[in-house]
Amino acid sequence: MSAIVFESVYRYFTRDGKSFPALDGIDLTVADKEVVALVGPSGCGKTTCLRLAAGFEVPTKGRVTVGGQPVNGPGPDRAVVFQQFALFPWKSVEDNIAFGLRNQGASASTRRERVSAIIGLMGLEGYETAYPHQLSGGMQQRVAIARAYVLDPEALLMDEPFGALDAQTRIVMQEELVRIARVNPRTVLFITHAVEEAVYLADRVAVMTRRPGRIKEILDIRGVRTAERWNEHERIEDVMDLESFVHLRTHIWRSLREEKIGAVP
Amino acid sequence: MASSAQRPLSKLETLVLGIIGFATFLGIWLAVSASGYVPRQFLPTPFEVLARASHLLTAPFAGATLPMHLARSLERYAYGVALAAAIGIPLGLAMGWYRWLDDIVTPVFDGLRFIAPIAWVPFAALWFGTGIGGPIMIIFSGAFPPCLISAYRGARFVDGKYIEAAQMLGASNLRTIAEVLLPASFPSIVAGLRVGAGLGWQSLVGAELIVASAGVGYMMVQGQSNISTPTVMAGMLAIGLVGLLIDVALRQMEAFVRRRRGLA
Numbered sequence: 001m002s003a004i005v006f007e008s009v010y011r012y013f014t015r016d017g018k019s020f021p022a023l024d025g026i027d028l029t030v031a032d033k034e035v036v037a038l039v040g041p042s043g044c045g046k047t048t049c050l051r052l053a054a055g056f057e058v059p060t061k062g063r064v065t066v067g068g069q070p071v072n073g074p075g076p077d078r079a080v081v082f083q084q085f086a087l088f089p090w091k092s093v094e095d096n097i098a099f100g101l102r103n104q105g106a107s108a109s110t111r112r113e114r115v116s117a118i119i120g121l122m123g124l125e126g127y128e129t130a131y132p133h134q135l136s137g138g139m140q141q142r143v144a145i146a147r148a149y150v151l152d153p154e155a156l157l158m159d160e161p162f163g164a165l166d167a168q169t170r171i172v173m174q175e176e177l178v179r180i181a182r183v184n185p186r187t188v189l190f191i192t193h194a195v196e197e198a199v200y201l202a203d204r205v206a207v208m209t210r211r212p213g214r215i216k217e218i219l220d221i222r223g224v225r226t227a228e229r230w231n232e233h234e235r236i237e238d239v240m241d242l243e244s245f246v247h248l249r250t251h252i253w254r255s256l257r258e259e260k261i262g263a264v265p
Numbered sequence: 266m267a268s269s270a271q272r273p274l275s276k277l278e279t280l281v282l283g284i285i286g287f288a289t290f291l292g293i294w295l296a297v298s299a300s301g302y303v304p305r306q307f308l309p310t311p312f313e314v315l316a317r318a319s320h321l322l323t324a325p326f327a328g329a330t331l332p333m334h335l336a337r338s339l340e341r342y343a344y345g346v347a348l349a350a351a352i353g354i355p356l357g358l359a360m361g362w363y364r365w366l367d368d369i370v371t372p373v374f375d376g377l378r379f380i381a382p383i384a385w386v387p388f389a390a391l392w393f394g395t396g397i398g399g400p401i402m403i404i405f406s407g408a409f410p411p412c413l414i415s416a417y418r419g420a421r422f423v424d425g426k427y428i429e430a431a432q433m434l435g436a437s438n439l440r441t442i443a444e445v446l447l448p449a450s451f452p453s454i455v456a457g458l459r460v461g462a463g464l465g466w467q468s469l470v471g472a473e474l475i476v477a478s479a480g481v482g483y484m485m486v487q488g489q490s491n492i493s494t495p496t497v498m499a500g501m502l503a504i505g506l507v508g509l510l511i512d513v514a515l516r517q518m519e520a521f522v523r524r525r526r527g528l529a
């Protein structure tokens with residue numbers, strides 16, 4: 001079991017001696033092997049939520065637990081996929097992927113085996129010895145996902161994982177992620193500002209209010225997805241054409257738009 | 266001419282202008298020494314200096330030929346710079362990573378770094394002697410600050426996402442320093458090494474003023490005692506050329522590192 005649980009989490013930032021609320025009481029549970037997308041207007045604190053789960057920041061009040069353990073600093077049980085990839089530019093693709101395994105003390109043979117397995121799964125064959133700057137954005141993000149997945153983490157935290165990719169690559173990667181999630185389901189919390197992406201990828205979508213961030217509503221997509229047989233469609237655009245998809249997407253859009261309009265003084 | 270934006274110069278134009286500057290310099294030198302206003306003994310012509318330098322390539326002066334003096338100088342220099350890099354780079358990286366170490370070292374370092382290498386000469390001679398130790402220490406005092414500062418800056422301003430990625434992947438402090446901080450700071454370190462190598466080379470003559478056996482600086486001091494201005498100037502020429510070669514080599518290395526990293 002490796003649920004991610006936010007228990008009335010508050011986060012304040014101080015600037016010039018003044019305190020600014022970023023998160024204002026977040027309660028959210030990502031169940032074991034569940035994929036939850038967090039959407040919200042920019043600056044609402046969704047990235048802060050992810051950074052709290054990753055252990056890069058600590059809550060001012062409340063607590064975050066993963067697999068029942070309070071988060072205490074970053075660690076390989078909660079692998080992060082960054083928007084800007086954050087691959088090590090001085091390491092080859094396979095060395096980037098093997099880095100976490102080396103930290104765990106995995107033997108050379110284990111590393112070879114697991115690295116080559118994940119390289120196969122992510123479609124990175126032939127790029128083992130390439131350096132990140134020699135790869136396209138999409139390929140770099142594949143490496144970043146491989147680097148996280150290879151550790152077999154309890155939870156996967158993705159911060160706008162496809163935000164830096166062009167539209168076509170983005171779609172390919174979204175389909176790819178769904179494919180991988182079927183092979184190897186994980187507890188996933190991912191941040192996005194693309195509503196379609198959230199509805200397509202997530203089991204549930206949590207909509208946040210504008211700053212200071214709170215959870216405004218949570219939509220369960222699974223019921224509709226099963227009833228309307230989204231999984232029978234190979235391509236993302238076919239799913240996006242379905243009336244049930246459009247309905248959900250529009251609902252979330254409206255919900256977000258209220259927040260954006262409200263933000264204007 | 267209006268002071269409008271200047272047109273960038275082509276490579277050829279830059280080269281031609283450089284040659285003009287150099288030729289002007291040599292021309293003035295030649296004119297002054299040929300005019301006889303300055304005694305020949307104190308200002309030989311460029312040709313005399315060149316002739317003296319080529320003579321010294323094979324004929325020994327002050328116990329050795331110019332290449333042999335240079336070899337001794339380069340040996341001391343290599344030790345001094347290597348020592349500066351070996352201490353300065355790891356210490357700089359560690360200071361960039363551990364804030365407490367930064368707080369301990371910085372006041373001492375700031376207190377000492379404005380003491381020019383030449384000012385270390387008497388102290389170095391007293392402590393480390395005039396053999397190999399003294400000169401190495403003086404070269405070290407020139408090369409060390411840029412090595413330390415560049416590694417420190419490199420480590421301090423590493424993009425936080427690499428550190429976070431390493432931590433999330435479970436890297437220990439030591440591994441983060443060795444495999445993330447060091448390579449991330451590498452472009453900065455190589456640039457600092459270039460500056461340090463230049464300053465170290467410039468400190469060399471100061472170092473060798475106290476050396477009694479061999480070295481380009483020693484050769485020049487002997488030339489001065491013998492009032493052989495061409496020898497002194499041939500030594501200056503050798504120092505200038507070798508310094509330039511070292512800089513070109515390190516610049517190539519810097520460019521190579523940047524290319525490999527996809528920065529240029």
